[in-house]
Amino acid sequence: MESQRRPIIQVRNLTYTVGGERVLDGVNLEVWPGEIFGVMGMSGAGKSTLLRNIMGLVRPDSGDILVDGESIIGLSERELNRVRAKMGMCFQYSALFDSMTVRENVLFGLRKRRDLSPAEKERKCRQYLEIVGLAGTEELMPAELSGGMRKRVSVARALVMEPAIMLYDEPTAGLDPVMSAVIDRLISRLRDEFGMTSIIVTHEVEELFGLADRVMMLYKGKGIVTDTPQALRDSDEPVVRQFVTGSPVGPIRV
Amino acid sequence: MFLPGGVSLLSATGRQVIAFFSYFGQIAQLQWDILVGLVKGRLEYATTIAQMAFTGVASLPVVAVTMLFSGMVIGYHMAIVTGQMGISNYAGRVVAETMCRELGPVLVSIVVSARVGAAMAAEIGTMKVTEQIDALRALATNPVDYLALPRWVACGTMVPTLTFLGDTIGVIGGYLMAVLAPQLNAGAYWTSIPGGFAPSTLIAGVAKSVVFGIIIALVSCHQGLTCRMASEEVGRATTRSVVYCIMLIYGANLFLTSLIFRG
Numbered sequence: 092m093e094s095q096r097r098p099i100i101q102v103r104n105l106t107y108t109v110g111g112e113r114v115l116d117g118v119n120l121e122v123w124p125g126e127i128f129g130v131m132g133m134s135g136a137g138k139s140t141l142l143r144n145i146m147g148l149v150r151p152d153s154g155d156i157l158v159d160g161e162s163i164i165g166l167s168e169r170e171l172n173r174v175r176a177k178m179g180m181c182f183q184y185s186a187l188f189d190s191m192t193v194r195e196n197v198l199f200g201l202r203k204r205r206d207l208s209p210a211e212k213e214r215k216c217r218q219y220l221e222i223v224g225l226a227g228t229e230e231l232m233p234a235e236l237s238g239g240m241r242k243r244v245s246v247a248r249a250l251v252m253e254p255a256i257m258l259y260d261e262p263t264a265g266l267d268p269v270m271s272a273v274i275d276r277l278i279s280r281l282r283d284e285f286g287m288t289s290i291i292v293t294h295e296v297e298e299l300f301g302l303a304d305r306v307m308m309l310y311k312g313k314g315i316v317t318d319t320p321q322a323l324r325d326s327d328e329p330v331v332r333q334f335v336t337g338s339p340v341g342p343i344r345v
Numbered sequence: 346m347f348l349p350g351g352v353s354l355l356s357a358t359g360r361q362v363i364a365f366f367s368y369f370g371q372i373a374q375l376q377w378d379i380l381v382g383l384v385k386g387r388l389e390y391a392t393t394i395a396q397m398a399f400t401g402v403a404s405l406p407v408v409a410v411t412m413l414f415s416g417m418v419i420g421y422h423m424a425i426v427t428g429q430m431g432i433s434n435y436a437g438r439v440v441a442e443t444m445c446r447e448l449g450p451v452l453v454s455i456v457v458s459a460r461v462g463a464a465m466a467a468e469i470g471t472m473k474v475t476e477q478i479d480a481l482r483a484l485a486t487n488p489v490d491y492l493a494l495p496r497w498v499a500c501g502t503m504v505p506t507l508t509f510l511g512d513t514i515g516v517i518g519g520y521l522m523a524v525l526a527p528q529l530n531a532g533a534y535w536t537s538i539p540g541g542f543a544p545s546t547l548i549a550g551v552a553k554s555v556v557f558g559i560i561i562a563l564v565s566c567h568q569g570l571t572c573r574m575a576s577e578e579v580g581r582a583t584t585r586s587v588v589y590c591i592m593l594i595y596g597a598n599l600f601l602t603s604l605i606f607r608g
Binding site: 130134144146147148168170172173175176178179180183184186187188189199200248249252 | 468
């Protein structure tokens, strides 16, 4: 019950520097169970870096990240693996293991699970490929898949671990509108059917507004506004306004 | 005028020294992580067997050709030199000693560095730049356990195996020249080997190659795992892997030879 009343992800005053440049500068956010939380911002605003910090793939300079109430700062790689089991990640370029078939990719995370028989693992693989609409592609290699199919295999590979939280890094970047809609519908369906919490990082404003419950605008490493899509659409904040309208005139300088 | 140049030279030297120790520190850390993974039973057998097949079985043809021709060339030279010295009956032993002490371990290791080490660095480096290593970690898999440990075991076992086979093929190559060259007595070639050749020489050479195999795995996996996030960096990591492997094998060979073969 307590877990339902507290945010499933909390980021507190997170700073992260790479190559002398401060990519994240005091970011705060809270994501609630079952919520679809969006992070939008310019390219290079630190959106992907924020996801990588939450997943524990990089270590922040300061601040705190709590996953289901547990701080991941200072955890060893092995302890992090325990926390990562609660999260799945869909990478920007899918990051499928290119020497493995679709089936092997999806089964990868289950290979050391001794509580599942090989038949159960195969059943789960088929089940999640079916959920992402890719039944029958088991023996294809990643090179034989389209961009949208690769993204969906990436989602299936994460889903098969049955995480409570999914992190999507630019889930529809480079996809045609139809395929983008398929991915968006999949994310909504995972929330509706499985109560899955999602954090989506993208610069596709309209898509995100149609999907997310709340959205944070990340600008120069800071989360400048977090609100509902409608509130952001109506926002007078100059940076948000310029970004949402896609205007070349305003405080955002390229 | 002198001071800025001197300071610049000093700082450049300092950076190189730090880079040198930092590199070997990272290699030592990787070796430690691999040993921890090995001791804690995290070796993935299917991946290891695949790597052993790639490192050992698939390298055998090129190793065989290299060692056969090297043995033939050494046999040819020995036929002439031992003939001039009037000790042509010792040619077989000289070829066997040369092969087992030095040429076998070093040549086989260099062949494996070029063929297998380069492939390891390129494969792992590509995985790094395409975020596949991050995907491994996101799927709660330690990249050192999954990628480096099987390759370390494969190189540590297959390089000595290839060295043993390479030594044998090299000695046979020398025999073929003994048959072909009029200066050599083919029968005496074989009979000279058991006369003075100690099996410990063969074992010592193979033992050296265990170290060389470990060097190949460590250097190549390290280059792949630390590859920078750009596609041209994969090429650089691959080249660095082969160059560093060869340099370290030469250095380690000198050290091990002086340690093992003492008169």
